[in-house]
Amino acid sequence: MPIEPESRPIVLTVNGITVRVAMGATVAAAIAQAGVATWRRSPTGEPRAPLCGIGVCFQCCVSIDGRTNVRSCQVRCRNGMDVRTDA
Amino acid sequence: MMALHPLGSETVYDVAIIGAGIVGASCADEAAAADLRVVVIESRGIGGGATAAGMGHIVCMDDSEAQFALTHYSRELWRRLASELPPDVEFNPCGTLWIAADDEEMTEVLRKAAYFGARDVRTEVLDTTQLARLEPNLRPGLAGALLVCDDAVIYPPCAARFLLERACARGAAMAHGWVEHIDSRNPMVIKLSDGRSLRAAKVVYAGGAWTPELAPLLAEGFPMPVRKRKGHLVITDRYPGFVRHQLVELGYLKSAHSVSADSVAFNIQPRTNGQVLIGSSRQFGDEGSTVNPAILTRMLERAHEYMPGLANLTAIRVWTGFRAATPDKLPLIGPYPGDARRILATGHEGLGITTSLATGRLLVDQLIGRASAIPVEPYWPKRMDKEAAHAH
Amino acid sequence: MCGQMHRGQKSEEHRLETLRETEVLVIGAGPAGIAAACSAAECGRRTIVLDDNPLPGGQIWRGKEDPNATKWLSRAQRAGVQMIHEAQVFAAMMNDTRVVMAETPDGLCAVRSPCIILATGARERFLPFPGWTLPGVTGAGGLQALVKGGLSIEGKRVVVAGSGALLPAVAAYLHEHGANVRLVAEQTSWLQLIAFGASLVLRPSVAMQGLGLIPQLLGIPYEAGCMVTAAHGEAKLISVTLRHGSRTWQVDCDYLACGYNLVPNLELPVLLGCAIANGYAAVDEWQESSLPGVYCAGELTGIGGVDRSLIEGQIAGYAAAGKQGKPKAQALWPQRQALCAYAERLDRAFALRDDLKALATPETIVCRCEDVRRAHLDALAPGSWRMAKLHTRCGMGACQGRICGPAMSFIHDWPMESTVSTRPPLFPVRMETLTAAGLTERTAEKTGEVNR
Missing domain, CATH: 3.50.50.60 (FAD/NAD(P)-binding domain)
Structure with missing residues (x-):
């Protein structure tokens, strides 16, 4: 379904920053909206961000409500979510 | 995989090693270091068998004096080698924690501590609180543990490759292919399935659990007492700091010792990259490589009992492998009874990574008539003749 | 717990x-x-x-x-x-x-x-090239999927690249959502596209997703025989280098949406x-x-x-x-x-050119999960996907080889199915x-x- 910005917004935090996104938006979209460029650090410390957008590359993994290694492109935002990136 | 020394059909090798797992690799490394002319014959890639499938522990064990001598000697060889190992071998001197669930198992901790203490092996006895502090993700209320300080964990396939590369740098040759036949002329002629043949004065059988399949190549009548003992392992995504030591339940002794029944035990290793490797299971009679869900589930349930937080981690791979098991749980290292030109280096069961370096060293000691650091007789295949005689 | x-x-x-x-x-x-x-x-x-x-x-x-x-x-x-x-x-x-x-x-x-x-x-198939791991480099379909998930692309400068009938469709979609699509770079040649284009007449319903029509209507340049050879930036993408024959040039952009056909x-x-x-x-x-x-x-x-x-x-x-x-x-x-x-x-029209195999330099990371560089793989010359995994950890990470497997299959001519992970769990699971x-x-x- 297309994301309609005028529908009820969801409020969550990304690295402690409050973000409002449209209903149905993915956590990946919320992270971009928070102005964060690095989703995670690779094993040798390089910055990484989403690649495939469909949940197969695992480059967009972040921590959501304390659970680590979660694919942010596959999870939809919920009110009160606490999202943490590796950056 | 590495610069191959050209195979010369005219060459008569001092020794041909069948198998490029960690045991074959160590034999090749030691033989090349002793200036022997060596060829390694591998069929499935370097470290493609139990070396790839196993956990990679380097541990001091105390089931028997012979097992202690071999594991302790080999562990010291690993520790001496550690500074030369490339980073991809991931040598991690994390130590082993033998975990006691209750007071009964705690008496075993004390017995082990005394045994190791009398043999200059560094250990520490931990109580409930100390254990919880060292490994906070273990379930609360465990009785304690024995920390064997100098035990380590490695990534075995890269260790096998390192040893083979070193052997090749010293002139060893590699041949890819299946051994079809070994003619017992002098020198022996080894025929490969692609039609090539190699000549060697001596042949080392280092095929791990697959050595019995090479058995028809041996002279008739010797009982090849190596059986495949299947294991399952699970590896997680990266969770740095979740586990800090190799963890083994002391109940492992009971389950791993039972030679017949299928068994599972809690055995966990931290990888240097933060991944958690979870074992272990032991099964006879299942020679298929497919995952057995029933035993996998038992293994995971056991692991969750000790570490409830594991349930929330993400598993990224599950696989199986085959240990080369012998009836007395000691490897077969030494001449084949009846034909001293054929030498066995197999039957290491779950300790092949630990004991590989000692195996290579002891085997080459015998090849060149060098004095060995520990007695070699307990590992001679000849003992199996006796066992067979007893059985009749 | x-x-x-x-x-x-x-x-x-x-x-x-x-x-x-x-x-x-x-x-x-x-x-x-x-x-x-x-x-x-x-x-x-x-x-x-x-x-x-x-x-x-x-x-x-x-x-x-x-x-x-x-x-x-x-x-x-x-x-x-x-x-x-x-x-x-x-x-x-x-x-x-x-x-x-x-x-x-x-x-x-x-x-x-x-x-x-x-x-x-x-x-999508992804091929490694210098800079492809930088934040801002996504798949072509990948960027489209992210926008469908609510990512704002309004006013962003985007280069769409790689190969396949998907590229023009993606460019059009991004344009529709406010992106400034600077270029579509298709690796296959005009010659092959023309052979393919002629047959499009037979299939009008797919023509819309197909060859260059939509981007050209929207004023988006479409270059065939053109590829991205490098992406530049420190913490994130700032520009890409493109090559067309002997000509190379740079384009500043916020996103590079790059995928080579589908697998x-x-x-x-x-x-x-x-x-x-x-x-x-x-x-x-x-x-x-x-x-x-x-x-x-x-x-x-x-x-x-x-x-x-x-x-x-x-x-x-x-x-x-x-x-x-x-x-x-x-x-x-x-x-x-x-x-x-x-x-x-x-398949024939968008067949991948052999020179794409040489885009990755020795320093280029080929396996993004494990940070395995091309030089490491080349030095070991593993000969098979299994040995590559075992000795370099290529394909051993969370994606289970879904990204580097098809790339390695293309670069080394290994059969596709030999790079497919076949053991359960097929996806990481709890x-x-x-x-x-x-x-x-x-x-x-x-x-x-x-x-x-």
């Missing part, structure tokens, strides 16, 4: 409830899967669809108001198809009783079905034991795989777009329904034949779910015996 443990230790009765029974099980709710489910259900077969996305439609229909999608989805609803979303299939038992295991946000979902239709679709998601068919031929699942005229009762439809059998997927899905669904469905399946054969011929032309799967399998075996 204790509460979560209990979920893993469900009682036998509870597990029986989580073990659903059906007559036809469809994996994937893209066009092929939905068409298959509709056809089977309309013939009276109890049908369940497992899909990993929160919404049906697959990558192509998701997030778009496509009248075709609406039509098929409401048809599925009318036919009584049961859809289970956010269900990621990770294992299956394929002995006397067939059970497919999926992980959902609520835990394990196991479905037993004698008949299984696989419509797992495709993903089928063969993991599940390979796990189940379906034969693979020429990189795709091998099927007969009924879309049945080498495994009786297991059908494959859509991109799994060849990359051919929505129309072909819909036809193949219907054939599979009708055939799975048995006697009653087979004449309907047979009636669709001629349509499929034409569409398959189109797919083959597509340990708790893995444990539950083993217990359910035990239950399924027991009840399977009772049922026989």
